Amino acid sequence: ARPRVGYFYTGKTGTELMSDQLKKLKVRDQHSVPVVVNDQVSVYDAITTMFLEDIGTLFVVNQQSMLVGVLSRKDLLRATMGNQELSEVPVHIIMTRIPKITVCYKDDLLVDAATKLIENQIDALPVVIDRQDGQEVIGRLTKTNITKAFVDLVKDE
Template sequence: ARPKVGYLYSGQSVNNMISDFIKNLKVENIKSSPVIVSEDTTVYDAIVTLFLEDVGTIYIHSGGLLTGVASRKDFLKIALGKTDIHKVPVGIIMTRMPNIAYVKDDDSAYDAAAKIILHEVDSVPVVEQVCAENGKTGYKITGKVSKTNITRLFFDLCNDKLGGL
């Protein structure tokens, strides 16, 4: 498919053009499926899920709302220690809200890359703000943007594979 982005520019630097282009790419168009487990999943089962789904980061929910994140790095650290990974729930070792960088569908590919670089994480969850039953607001996880997504986007930028974006 031919991309819809064949605008003609003149008198603008390449940097500005690339910058404009990337800032117009929306997260909802580049996000991939998140892998989500509940807080009471054991660390061992969370690691098995990580391998079976072949992802680098797992998101953790409670009552359907984002409560935590755990990465390969977190799991490797735990696996080296004396923790009984068959008994301890992932909710104990995860990074917990509000210490999680996230993006929303309307944010740009640039926003996602910026959060990944500035927060030194492998991926950010894509969330949607919702009202929980208790009246508090929370975040539903609708996707993720990882370094893999950004690298693939970078790759696709050179291959005319961005038709429609």
């Protein structure tokens, strides 16, 4: 058991200890399961999927199951405000597409992924593995995951 009270040598200030703990956290420790849709499905079906799965971001894949786009609630809400028939518009028309998508990898530091979420003003990052013919989506990292990590850091003492 580690000592709870006493003198001990760390060579670091309190803030540095905290940062060390935070810096250990990786994307793989916190990410959620991704939900993907094919790039040919309709905007209507994508919205239905979003409500059924109760998530805020869908990832769009091609026939080879490689990442081609991202659909946020904001993208879908904007689409509903147009005069289009939602069941006839495929999602690839309205999605944010490669190369405008920001991704992360499971071994990335959580703080680096969090920084990407903030700097790009997005709610979720796809967690991907690079393949020969594109990027396979293996996870979803959201501001909810970061918020949970924040709470766990305190409750975990």
